Amino acid sequence: DTGVSQDPRHKITKRGQNVTFRCDPISEHNRLYWYRQTLGQGPEFLTYFQNEAQLEKSRLLSDRFSAERPKGSFSTLEIQRTEQGDSAMYLCASSRPNQPQHFGDGTRLSIL
Amino acid sequence: QQQVKQSPQSLIVQKGGIPIINCAYENTAFDYFPWYQQFPGKGPALLIAIRPDVSEKKEGRFTISFNKSAKQFSLHIMDSQPGDSATYFCAARRAGAGNMLTFGGGTRLMVKP
Numbered sequence: 001d002t003g004v005s006q007d008p009r010h011k012i013t014k015r016g017q018n019v020t021f022r023c024d025p026i027s028e029h030n031r032l033y034w035y036r037q038t039l040g041q042g043p044e045f046l047t048y049f050q051n052e053a054q055l056e057k058s059r060l061l062s063d064r065f066s067a068e069r070p071k072g073s074f075s076t077l078e079i080q081r082t083e084q085g086d087s088a089m090y091l092c093a094s095s096r097p098n099q100p101q102h103f104g105d106g107t108r109l110s111i112l
Numbered sequence: 113q114q115q116v117k118q119s120p121q122s123l124i125v126q127k128g129g130i131p132i133i134n135c136a137y138e139n140t141a142f143d144y145f146p147w148y149q150q151f152p153g154k155g156p157a158l159l160i161a162i163r164p165d166v167s168e169k170k171e172g173r174f175t176i177s178f179n180k181s182a183k184q185f186s187l188h189i190m191d192s193q194p195g196d197s198a199t200y201f202c203a204a205r206r207a208g209a210g211n212m213l214t215f216g217g218g219t220r221l222m223v224k225p
Contacts, residue, residue, distance in 0.1 A: 004155070031211060042118075042201050042215030043156065056212060091155055095211055100146060103155035 002026065004104035006092050012110045013082060020078045021107045025094030032075050033101060034067055035091040036060065043091055049075060050097075079109075087111045115139055116204050118216030125192055126224050133187045133219045135202035140183070142204040146213070147176065147187050150199045159200075160187075192223045 005024040013019050025032050030051050035043035046065070048056045051072035061067075064082075069075040079086055089108050093101040117136045125131045135145075144163055148156035162169045162176045162185065169176045173190040189196055199220050203213040 033212070035213075040218070042203075042218050043213075045212045045214070048212055093155075098211065100158045100161060101211060101213065103148075103157070105153070105155045 004092055004094050004102055006090075006104040006107050008107055009105065010108045010110070012112065014112050015082055015084060017082055018078065018080045019082060019109060020076055021090055021092075021109075023075045023077070023092030023094075023104060025074070025092070026102055029094035029096055029102075030072065031095045031097060031101075032069055033093040033095075034075070034077050035093065035103075037089040037091055037106070038087075046077075046090075082109075082111050084111050115214050116202060116216040118202050118219060120219060121217065122220040122222075124222045124224065127193060129192050129223070131189050131192055131196075131221055131223070133200055133202070133221075134184065135186065135216050136182075136184045137204050138183065139204070139206060139214075141206045141208075142214075143207040144205040145176070145178065145185050146203050146205075147174070148201045148203065148215075150201065150218075156201060189221075192221075194223050194225050197222050 007022045032049045034046040037043040045058050047067050049069040064080045067077045089106040091106045093103045095101045146161035147159045149159050150156045160171045160174045164180045175188040178185045199218045201218050202216040
């Protein structure tokens with residue numbers, strides 16, 4: 001049973017560096033979502049793709065964040081010039097249209 | 113602005129007890145209400161979900177009660193076990209919003225043996 005896969009699981013970087021995370025959704029799921037979860041809080045929506053089209057972006061997604069899903073399969077989330085406040089768990093989820101979202105185990109980002 | 117409010121923040125029950133977690137929402141455009149369970153170091157896993165045209169849904173030991181007029185819903189865990197110790201999140205989806213979920217703040221449940 002292949003679920004949503006995220007890589008890396010952990011990333012430690014210095015403030016000001018760029019980081020990129022990858023998400024491989026469940027095959028045949030055409031919707032893909034990114035969420036951010038800080039310690040002790042619920043996940044917060046960042047952005048959403050249907051196939052390769054990015055259809056919605058949260059106000060949380062500042063100009064330093066960019067997400068792509070070039071061929072409608074895997075997706076990448078890049079954070080440029082990382083800041084202390086970017087430390088969080090970045091979660092990816094996928095779904096079929098109007099079906100439940102299935103989450104990966106996330107990438108935990110720590111900014112030194 | 114928190115659109116889904118969840119309580120309590122933490123809960124301790126004895127094995128066999130029935131923990132109850134409550135959520136309230138404001139946006140009447142929400143049309144789907146799932147509950148997720150999350151263990152440390154893992155992503156949220158869907159437990160059970162309900163739509164507003166149903167007042168109760170049961171799956172195994174998990175039951176959702178839904179009160180549309182009060183804009184509240186709750187999760188009951190029957191015969192709770194130590195393995196149920198986890199963080200539970202309620203969520204809501206706005207119709208036409210591409211399945212985007214708004215989550216509550218979470219409830220950390222501990223079930224004592």
